[in-house]
Amino acid sequence: MGKTMILDDRYFIKLYGGWIGKVIGVIHGANIEGWPYERIKESFGKIEYYPVTFKNFCSDDDINGPMFYLRALEDYCKGSEITEQELADNMLNYVGDGHGFFWWGGYGVSTEHTAYENLLSGIRAPESGSIAQNGSATAEQIGGQIFSDCWGLVYPGRPAEAAAVAAKMASVTHDRNGIFGAKFIAACISQAFLTEDMDTIIEAGLSVIPKDSEYARMAEQVIPVCKGNDDDWEKSFLYVKEYFGYQHYEGSCHIIPNSAVILLALIHGQGDFSKTINIANMCGWDTDCNVGNLGAILGVRNGIDAIDEKWLPQIHDFICASSSVGFLNIQTVSQVAAYCAKITGRIYNLEPDEIWKRVFEKEEGAYFHFEFPTAIHGMRVRSSEGKKILLSNTTEEAYQGKHSLKVVSPWTDNGDSFxxxxxxxxxxxxxxDSRYNPEFSPTVYPGDRIRAYLKGKENGWQANQIKVVPYFKDRIKDQLVYLKEYTQLLSAQWEKIEFQLPKGHTEIIEEVGFYLICLEGGIRETQFTEVLYLDELEILHQADYEMELSRLPLEKWNPLHVQPAHLSFLRGMLRADINGLSVSGSGKPAECYTGNLNWKNYEFTAALIPVKGERHNVLFRVQGGIRSFAVGLAENQTIRLYKKEKDYQILKEVPYQWQFGVPYQFKIVVKNNQIKLWVNEKVLFNEEMDSVYENGCIGFGNDMGSRTNYIYYRIKELD
Structure with a gap:
């Protein structure tokens, strides 16, 4: 059965190491994915660092899968008893139809694309991913394995349970060896919480798959060959290539060749994080997938403290995702790891210490605690003078807990700012680039409050002073806005700084933080080192703003990927111009979303003009593609209230004479289980619901091939 970890420091170091290791591995292999061993060797020789570096790493399916599959355990409030169909529904909730998240390579070519279409057509899981439905060439590709890290991370020290849930999720899209690979990876990661012995970790993975499977046959032959070749991993790879290479298997990216590379790297890497992921990258084939899985295994085995710091600056503790819910597409590794730990605590009824208990009680993604070693929560720094400013995690100071963010300006002149x-x-x-086509909704909005604690440091014979001015950057006007209040930060004491973003404005908050001016206490003209600590930054959501949709800039990723700013979408066509936001679709509901997934009670007003078709909706308490509420103009001269549970269900319908080309203002007040609707200032609904979604963002959409123009919206959070 395995052993359940306790939520102590050792656990958190391993957990964060696993998530960071996964991200490092994916980035490491991303831009040479699909390259053969020979091309990599000719191009790079020996790989010891990222072959390619990025401003920020864009979204990738290998990271999307673990992040969002994990959410099923929270959304359905379950553990290992969760069903295949619930896991399938969770996938439909967060995956856009035909864009983002996965490789959409075509029905019968891309395994995930095939299973997604099966589910939409009514084929239930696990039939949706079965060989009987899709054939072995599709069902035994690599995807079942590459997304399964999360199950080992959320079931620490319980490899059998981790493998069981991994098998359920993999069966939604895969079958046979595709499922066995998912079980192997999940069990290895789970076991790595308990031991550093690589043979034991590998054996835990092999113990959960059938001994008569092709996966087991491959492992039985590859493992002794690798162990017999000592440090000569290339000799081992030539064996793998000859006997288990792509030429022996069907499909575009079969699981067996890549699983052989994973075993090879686990053995030849000898437990060293960097050596292991570099070997796998030099082998080639599906590099981001293989190296990502290995990064998770070794990250857990060794913990974050044993990962060479050279890998970390490229990440910024930031994860870009590409789900259909834009609010969730901007996260930090710290946030994802804490979310995972919270689910583990719920499943096993485990209580963390006071530091982590406080973290678990806070709103996901809105609390920057820095308690994971090396974590910086995606914080950034920019010098006005172009000087180098250093960010690091430290235990030197902390307002609460053990860690804070340390900011060092080594070459500071009096009056410098950053x-x-x-x-x-x-x-x-x-x-x-725009890999996997991300779209974003902001995680901070006008009206929100920001609270943080800052502290300076004594510098020699006299304390330095730092003038702190809160500011934000607006995406629409592309300008910095400085707020009037400021704090004179004196050294050696923590100062609480709290400010509110202005209400009511048409703004997309692109940056929020502090403009800091460094003032030396003395009269010296020499440069000095300025040191600042930041802790307990928290976003207190009180959104209150109006958005004129005609002012939305277009985010131009590439000629085929142009989207109106601050919106993500499920399906359909979105256009923004001087007339507002146009949404249209074909047979299935066209929907786009914005706002905070954690909004609960709010007043939401939107103006729309029906252009074509019979259904024109505004959406509220949207939790994804299969869970939301909507109200809108409907056929037979009616207005309807809907609840979406995969499909729209009519909750209430009232007669209402409407016509094309005429604007209609919808005002919805949702508070707890009460829903009240005004149309053109006339009350139409005032319903108390027995079953409601308690939170969710907002959106716009239509159905039955309709087209709708949206002019503006206004949102105000209520107490």
Whole structure:
């Protein structure tokens, strides 16, 4: 059965190491994915660092899968008893139809694409991923394995349970060896919480798969060959290539050749994180997938403290995702790891210490605690003078807990300034490419409050002073806005700084943080070192703003990927111009979303003009593609209230004469289980619901081939 970890420091070091290791591995292999061993050797020789570096790493399916599959355990409030169909529904909830998240290589070619279409057509899991439905060439590709890290991370020290849930999730899209690979990876990661012995870790993975499977046959032959070749991993790879290479298997990216590379790297890497992931990268084939899985295994085995610091600056403790819920596409590794730990605690009824108990009680993604070693929560720094400013995690100071963020300006002149900030929104210019087509909704909005604690440090014979000015950057006007209040930060004491972003404005918050001016206490003209600590940064959500949709800039990722800013979408066509936001679709509901997934009670007003078709909706308490509420104009001259549970169900319908080309203002007040609707200032619904989604963002959409123009919206959170 395995042994359940306790939520102590050792556990958190291993957990964070696993998530960071996964991200490092994916980035390491991303830009040479699909390259053969020979091309990699000719191009790079010996790989010891990322072959390619990025401004910020864009989204990738290998990271999307573990992040969002894990959410099923929270959304359905379950553990290992969760069903295949619930896991399938969770996938439909967060995956956009035909874009983002996965490789959409075509039905019968891409395993995930095939299973997604099967599920939409009514084929239930696990039939959706079965060989009987899709054939072995599709069902035994690599995807079942590459997304399964999360199950080992959420079931620490319980390899059998980790493997069982991994098998359920993998069966939604895969079968046979595709499932066995998922079980192997999940069990290895789970076992790595308990031991550093690599043979024991590998044996835990092999113990959960059938001994008569092709996966087991491959392992039985590859393991002794690798052990017999000592440090000569290339000799082992030539064996793998000859006997278990792509030429022996069907499909575009079969699981067996890549699983052989994983075993090879586990053995020849000898437990060293860098050596292991570098060997796998030099082998080639599906590099980001293989190296990502290995990064998770070795990250857990060794913990974050044993990962060479050279790998970390490229990450910024930031994860870009590409789900259909834009609010969740901007996260930090710290956030994801804490979320995972919280689920583990719920499953096993485990109580963390006071530090982590406080973290678990806070809203996901809104609390920057820095308690994971090396964590910086995606914080950034920029010098006004172009000087180098250093960010690091430290135990030197902490307002609460053990860690804080340390900011060092080594070459400071009197009057120098810099920006310390968080990015709650990203634009295409922040990335080098648009892999897996991300879209973002901000994680901070006008009206929100920001609270943080800052502290300076004594510098020689006299304390330095730092003037702290809160600021934000607006994406629409592309300008910095400085807030009037400021704090004179004196050394050696923590200062609470709290400010509110202005209400009511049409703004997309792209940066939020502090503009800091360094003033030396003395009269010396020499440079000095300025040191600042930041801790307990928290976003207190009180959104209150209006958005004129005609002012939305277009995010131009590439010629085929152009989207109106601050929106993500399920399906359909979105256009923004001087007339507002146009949404249209074909047979299935066209929907787009914005706002905070954690919004609960709010007043939401939107103006729309029906252009074509019979259904024109505004959406509220949206939790994804299969869970939301909607109200809108409908056929037979009616207005309807819907609840979406995979499909829209009509909750209430009232007669209402409407016509094309005429604007209609919808005002919805949702508070707890009460829903009240006004249309053009006339009350139409005032319903108390027995079953409601307790939280969710907002959106716009239609159905039955309709087209709708949306003019503006206004949102105000309620107490």
């Amino acid at each position: 920006y310390l900030y968080y990015k709650p929104y990203y634009r295409p210019d922040d990335f080098d």
